Amino acid sequence: MKPLYLCSLIATLTLSHPVIADESLITTDDATREAYTQPVPALSETDRPKFFKGRALVRQSWVIPPSENREISGLGPLYNRISCIACHAGNGRGFAPATPQEPMRSMLVRLSIPGTDAHGGPKPHLAYGGQLNENGVPGVPGEGRAEVRYTEQAIKLNGGKQVMLRKPNLTFVDLAYGEFSLDMLTSPRIAPPIFGLGLLQAVSEADIVALVDTPKPKGIKGKVNRVWDVVQQKTVLGRFGWKANMPNLRQQIAGAFVGDMGITSPLFPQENCTEAQIVCQQSPSAGKPELSTEQLDAAEFYHFSLAAPRQRNVENTDVKRGALLFKQAQCAACHVSELKTSNFPSYPTLTRQTIHPYTDLLLHDMGDALADQRPDYLATGREWRTPPLWGIGLAQKVEPRAGFLHDGRARNLLEAVLWHDGEGVEAARAVKDMTVPDRRALLKFLESL
Amino acid sequence: MTQIIWIVSVVLLLLSQLASATEKVVVLTSYPQEVVTQFEAAFEQAYPQFQLEILWRQSRDAMSYLHQPHGAIDVYWTPAQRNFAVLAKEGAFRKLDIDLNGLPKVIGGFQISDPDGFYVATETAGFGMAYNPGELHRLGLPVPIDWKTLTSPAFSGHIAFPIPSKTGYAPMLVDTLLQGYGWEQGWSILEQVAANASLADAGSAFISDDVGSGRIAVGATIDFFATSAIANGKPLRFAYPEKVGYSPAHIAIFNDAAHLEGARAFANFVLSEQGQKILFHPDIRKLPVRPSVYAHKPDGYFDPFAAAQRASYKYDMASGLARQEVVGALFDALITRHHAALKTMWVTIHQAEQKAPDDPRLKVAHSQANWLPLTLAQVNDNDLQHSFIRRDSHSESIEQQWDADIAKHYAQATQLAQEILGSQK
Numbered sequence: 001m002k003p004l005y006l007c008s009l010i011a012t013l014t015l016s017h018p019v020i021a022d023e024s025l026i027t028t029d030d031a032t033r034e035a036y037t038q039p040v041p042a043l044s045e046t047d048r049p050k051f052f053k054g055r056a057l058v059r060q061s062w063v064i065p066p067s068e069n070r071e072i073s074g075l076g077p078l079y080n081r082i083s084c085i086a087c088h089a090g091n092g093r094g095f096a097p098a099t100p101q102e103p104m105r106s107m108l109v110r111l112s113i114p115g116t117d118a119h120g121g122p123k124p125h126l127a128y129g130g131q132l133n134e135n136g137v138p139g140v141p142g143e144g145r146a147e148v149r150y151t152e153q154a155i156k157l158n159g160g161k162q163v164m165l166r167k168p169n170l171t172f173v174d175l176a177y178g179e180f181s182l183d184m185l186t187s188p189r190i191a192p193p194i195f196g197l198g199l200l201q202a203v204s205e206a207d208i209v210a211l212v213d214t215p216k217p218k219g220i221k222g223k224v225n226r227v228w229d230v231v232q233q234k235t236v237l238g239r240f241g242w243k244a245n246m247p248n249l250r251q252q253i254a255g256a257f258v259g260d261m262g263i264t265s266p267l268f269p270q271e272n273c274t275e276a277q278i279v280c281q282q283s284p285s286a287g288k289p290e291l292s293t294e295q296l297d298a299a300e301f302y303h304f305s306l307a308a309p310r311q312r313n314v315e316n317t318d319v320k321r322g323a324l325l326f327k328q329a330q331c332a333a334c335h336v337s338e339l340k341t342s343n344f345p346s347y348p349t350l351t352r353q354t355i356h357p358y359t360d361l362l363l364h365d366m367g368d369a370l371a372d373q374r375p376d377y378l379a380t381g382r383e384w385r386t387p388p389l390w391g392i393g394l395a396q397k398v399e400p401r402a403g404f405l406h407d408g409r410a411r412n413l414l415e416a417v418l419w420h421d422g423e424g425v426e427a428a429r430a431v432k433d434m435t436v437p438d439r440r441a442l443l444k445f446l447e448s449l
Numbered sequence: 450m451t452q453i454i455w456i457v458s459v460v461l462l463l464l465s466q467l468a469s470a471t472e473k474v475v476v477l478t479s480y481p482q483e484v485v486t487q488f489e490a491a492f493e494q495a496y497p498q499f500q501l502e503i504l505w506r507q508s509r510d511a512m513s514y515l516h517q518p519h520g521a522i523d524v525y526w527t528p529a530q531r532n533f534a535v536l537a538k539e540g541a542f543r544k545l546d547i548d549l550n551g552l553p554k555v556i557g558g559f560q561i562s563d564p565d566g567f568y569v570a571t572e573t574a575g576f577g578m579a580y581n582p583g584e585l586h587r588l589g590l591p592v593p594i595d596w597k598t599l600t601s602p603a604f605s606g607h608i609a610f611p612i613p614s615k616t617g618y619a620p621m622l623v624d625t626l627l628q629g630y631g632w633e634q635g636w637s638i639l640e641q642v643a644a645n646a647s648l649a650d651a652g653s654a655f656i657s658d659d660v661g662s663g664r665i666a667v668g669a670t671i672d673f674f675a676t677s678a679i680a681n682g683k684p685l686r687f688a689y690p691e692k693v694g695y696s697p698a699h700i701a702i703f704n705d706a707a708h709l710e711g712a713r714a715f716a717n718f719v720l721s722e723q724g725q726k727i728l729f730h731p732d733i734r735k736l737p738v739r740p741s742v743y744a745h746k747p748d749g750y751f752d753p754f755a756a757a758q759r760a761s762y763k764y765d766m767a768s769g770l771a772r773q774e775v776v777g778a779l780f781d782a783l784i785t786r787h788h789a790a791l792k793t794m795w796v797t798i799h800q801a802e803q804k805a806p807d808d809p810r811l812k813v814a815h816s817q818a819n820w821l822p823l824t825l826a827q828v829n830d831n832d833l834q835h836s837f838i839r840r841d842s843h844s845e846s847i848e849q850q851w852d853a854d855i856a857k858h859y860a861q862a863t864q865l866a867q868e869i870l871g872s873q874k
Contacts (some may be wrong), residue, residue, distance in 0.1 A: 032682025059503035
């Protein structure tokens, strides 16, 4: 039996039994606009206050120092948004602006210059750092604004339907710290959803590495990223972020606090000012650090506790057919339906669970169509981590404008599929060539996740 | 032809540059992100020439901040009525020179906007009871229709009530109840409801969480916590009592607003039909202050203007705001710090009422239980109010005396009720 067929068979068997007993402990049946905010059902009464404390921090609008409310103070000097949920509305994904005039409300632009930093990561720009912060506290100029304009291309599908795909082009205006040099590397990113991340952290490194060598259809590879762990002070497996450039949830959270809101933490104790940003450096801080260890613990605990939505309508004929087509079109080669978590003492409930995230957590070459040409550790400018698909069918219920792919260019799931290039080009072609009922079934399946 | 293309290109370039030349408008608020998100997106679409910058501060912190040199804030837009009253008195605001037609200054007996026109209501919210119908059915409890419903011993252990000194919206909830029923009867109802309740502070889970999950059957709360949860799928209901109390939010433009046109545009937008309809959003669910938009309300949405025509009472907003600290401190003395004794007292009294409803000592027990250390005239005393705002040694010594007196009266009421029960054995 060929490996591809074996994989398909295994995946088919898995999909025919999508719910197992233990899964009820870590997934939620909630399919409302609050689907992504639910704690794992196994959350104990004892742990509920900690969950709510973490939730309060994620929902908190942060205050510019000085403030009487020391525990929620620390916004800036430079920042993108004033709260986590400003970008991750309902704990879900963000979206791209529709017009050049519309600000990036749940999206940011990563910046770097060619070369690497001391740990192999992107080399920050001397004046602007690693991320464009559009806002500054009073007296500190925001760094500038990114405007998005789109060029559109028509894709004709089997059956006659035409789909317009839009490709974003960025221009930068109101740059307060000098014009961008010609070699500036930029990468726009929408906010990703934040549920189920504890479960992904609980997947063992060995299992992720093993997925690299799992037989895949021709042309599909997959590799791990190796990134800097600021606590361990060493290079480790990367698993979070659009390019798997974060080693764990704690660093991801602390990185977002400092990068997006200018809130320092035990992991990132320095304010987000570059050497060229003198006024920024002189701006008051709310503490050293601003986010305490206890607060970071609570935020991490909250993220660990967020359940993943369980698949819905599993008995629907279209959904069943779509699941089969998902594998036949090679989508399942990267969007791996089933993973197992390992021993996870940080949050024992997540230990040895079978999960259905539809990701391999690996980097894949997605071709020129999706390339940002900005390397990030081992990820090249064409490579992206397979984003998890669990809960994706609820994305636009949670946030009606939710976008798909790293820069939110795809306005719906079909557009997202059609953008696949590189290792995903065969999948996109298969979907394009599908009959109308088959394509509908595939989308029904995705909407059931 | 080439010339036409060139002219079109130049015009497009100029238009593009014009669109980029946005003026800022800086707004200070304490609204949660869900509210801010909806308004900023809609405002920026309606007024692309302005870039909205939101600064966030809780009400008390905002007052400290605004009393220091703080840079340019143009607009204050938030639910913090006392801040608006104080700042208007200090001359911080300019008169709102925008079109206020179609915006009543009152809802029934509630003054919601500044009579002098320095700040105007942008929305309001009503106080009432969130309940879980399934849990009530399971417990065999009636659907609450008024605060008095919750004084029944049958609700014991199935209610949550917020502590006004710890929860932002609760001072007005308590005061509207005190004004709605009168000082003495209001406290009596409050104490009996609280005796049945667990007390929620700012660090607790949202009442709608606990009620939504069925951990608690009924929660005293402000409507939008519950109605937003309902709109987002929680199995809850919300009941407004007959005499509804309201907590309005306001908008004002600072005298020294650096971006006056943007400030006017934002205030106009928030008060416009379009802005008011945003309040219907499932994540917001506040009550518009422009009556005309209720023609477009979602099914079942509460209309305070219609409700005020059915039943209303005159609420003295100025007195309510002035005495917030005293009332909050009194709540803590009567209820928070003596919660166990309060529960025991009312359980014992209710048992005595059942066993010996005609015993004349019950009247004395009730009198002891309902004893208050302050009269209505005393609570409205200006010096006392300022002492509690400052939290000075005078207010501390008063609280110590309250504690001693309350403990004594609760003990006497409990003992009397026990004696009634004992004499019935």
